[in-house]
Amino acid sequence: MVTLRGVPLTSPQERREALRAVFEEARGCTRCPQLAQTRTQVVFGAGNANADLMFVGEAPGRDEDEQGLPFVGRSGKLLNTLLEEIGLRREDVFIANTLKCRPPGNRDPQPAEIDNCQDYLGRQVALIEPIVICTLGNFSTKLLRGDPTGITKLHGQEQELTIGERTVRLYPLFHPAAALYTPSNVEVLRADFARIPELLAAGAPPQPAPAAEPEPAVPEPEVAAPEADAEPDWAGRDDDSQLGLF
Ligand code: URA
Numbered sequence: 538m539v540t541l542r543g544v545p546l547t548s549p550q551e552r553r554e555a556l557r558a559v560f561e562e563a564r565g566c567t568r569c570p571q572l573a574q575t576r577t578q579v580v581f582g583a584g585n586a587n588a589d590l591m592f593v594g595e596a597p598g599r600d601e602d603e604q605g606l607p608f609v610g611r612s613g614k615l616l617n618t619l620l621e622e623i624g625l626r627r628e629d630v631f632i633a634n635t636l637k638c639r640p641p642g643n644r645d646p647q648p649a650e651i652d653n654c655q656d657y658l659g660r661q662v663a664l665i666e667p668i669v670i671c672t673l674g675n676f677s678t679k680l681l682r683g684d685p686t687g688i689t690k691l692h693g694q695e696q697e698l699t700i701g702e703r704t705v706r707l708y709p710l711f712h713p714a715a716a717l718y719t720p721s722n723v724e725v726l727r728a729d730f731a732r733i734p735e736l737l738a739a740g741a742p743p744q745p746a747p748a749a750e751p752e753p754a755v756p757e758p759e760v761a762a763p764e765a766d767a768e769p770d771w772a773g774r775d776d777d778s779q780l781g782l783f
């Protein structure tokens with residue numbers, strides 16, 4: 538359970554505001570000097586801040602870099618179709634990437650870039666508290682598992698994995714772009730997708746004991762109870778069209 542001054546962050550609105558704060562930090566990020574120079578904008582991730590299901594891809598491509606939203610190109614269309622086939626919409630899930638900036642020419646993410654960016658993904662997981670994380674392709678699978686085993690061997694096999702203070706059901710899948718490249722893999726991806734509802738229905742695995750928070754030196758002001766939350770628009774474009782965040 539994520540807390541702010543000892544108060545659990547549970548409402549969608551609180552999670553969204555907390556994610557928005559992380560996004561504000563990420564959007565000016567210069568940890569990777571080349572990516573900071575060549576990107577059009579940071580693609581932080583988009584979706585439901587209260588989602589039970591998260592996807593983690595590789596890195597934004599050209600379309601994503603232009604629009605500021607993840608998976609809006611050809612791979613994104615396939616992802617949308619596969620989601621619809623299991624009765625889910627983009628507004629039900631949160632979609633992020635291993636790298637928040639487009640590597641020039643869509644080259645592979647470099648180890649130092651993955652390292653620089655992983656704190657943002659860790660904070661997204663901590664705030665969203667998903668039940669299932671589907672890694673899409675090799676980069677996110679290797680990063681979150683901390684192991685070089687590739688996606689061909691791992692796809693479709695769930696495992697319990699603790700990321701920071703959250704234990705999730707990690708479910709590696711082929712990257713949609715790889716499936717588009719090798720059409721027989723679309724059916725493999727579709728078959729793996731078909732098991733996502735079952736994994737969600739299993740609920741969150743047992744969670745690690747929360748780390749004890751230090752007592753505040755001075756009494757903290759009362760935190761007001763959150764207001765009832767309105768149904769979010771998945772593109773989250775209330776006041777900032779680049780936010781791409783609920
Ligand atoms: N491929 C990815 O890995 N992420 C995107 O956002 C788009 C394409």
